[in-house]
Amino acid sequence: MSLRIKKGDTVKVIAGRDKGQSGKVIAVDPENELIKVENLNMVSRHHKGRSAQEQSDIIKMEGNINISNVMLVCPSCGKTTRIAAVEVDGKKHRSCKKCGFDIDAAKKAEKKPEGKKRATKTSTAEKTEKSSSRVKRTRKSDASKTE
Numbered sequence: 001m002s003l004r005i006k007k008g009d010t011v012k013v014i015a016g017r018d019k020g021q022s023g024k025v026i027a028v029d030p031e032n033e034l035i036k037v038e039n040l041n042m043v044s045r046h047h048k049g050r051s052a053q054e055q056s057d058i059i060k061m062e063g064n065i066n067i068s069n070v071m072l073v074c075p076s077c078g079k080t081t082r083i084a085a086v087e088v089d090g091k092k093h094r095s096c097k098k099c100g101f102d103i104d105a106a107k108k109a110e111k112k113p114e115g116k117k118r119a120t121k122t123s124t125a126e127k128t129e130k131s132s133s134r135v136k137r138t139r140k141s142d143a144s145k146t147e
């Protein structure tokens with residue numbers, strides 16, 4: 001069985017203590033088919049201090065949730081859905097069975113704007129350099145005029 005849940009997905013818990021709640025997948029253990037969902041299935045870890053500096057406390061952390069106890073929430077239609085495997089450019093993508101939305105294509109699209117922003121910053125810097133050199137040139141001609 002191919003893994004249908006990936007890190008960064010939004011899932012809804014369909015069984016257990018947090019049934020009905022949804023959250024973002026922060027860790028996936030494909031071998032044991034376990035996942036961790038942000039702020040869900042919180043468990044307490046008792047941490048005992050071994051020195052005077054190290055205090056004993058209780059750390060709350062996300063506990064494992066069995067992958068069969070969650071359903072993927074489609075980022076497009078917002079419904080819990082099953083996955084249809086589709087092939088895009090030779091790569092396997094997951095698409096929503098309810099609306100046909102390509103979930104993995106959407107993830108790539110999210111990353112793209114960052115690169116565009118960086119490119120814009122570079123061009124702006126270049127423009128600033130050019131204009132500043134123009135200013136210098138103007139000053140020089142002004143000075144020669146005064147002389």
Ligand SMILES: [Zn+2]
Pocket residue numbers: 074075076077078079081096097098099100101
């Ligand atoms: Zn959908």
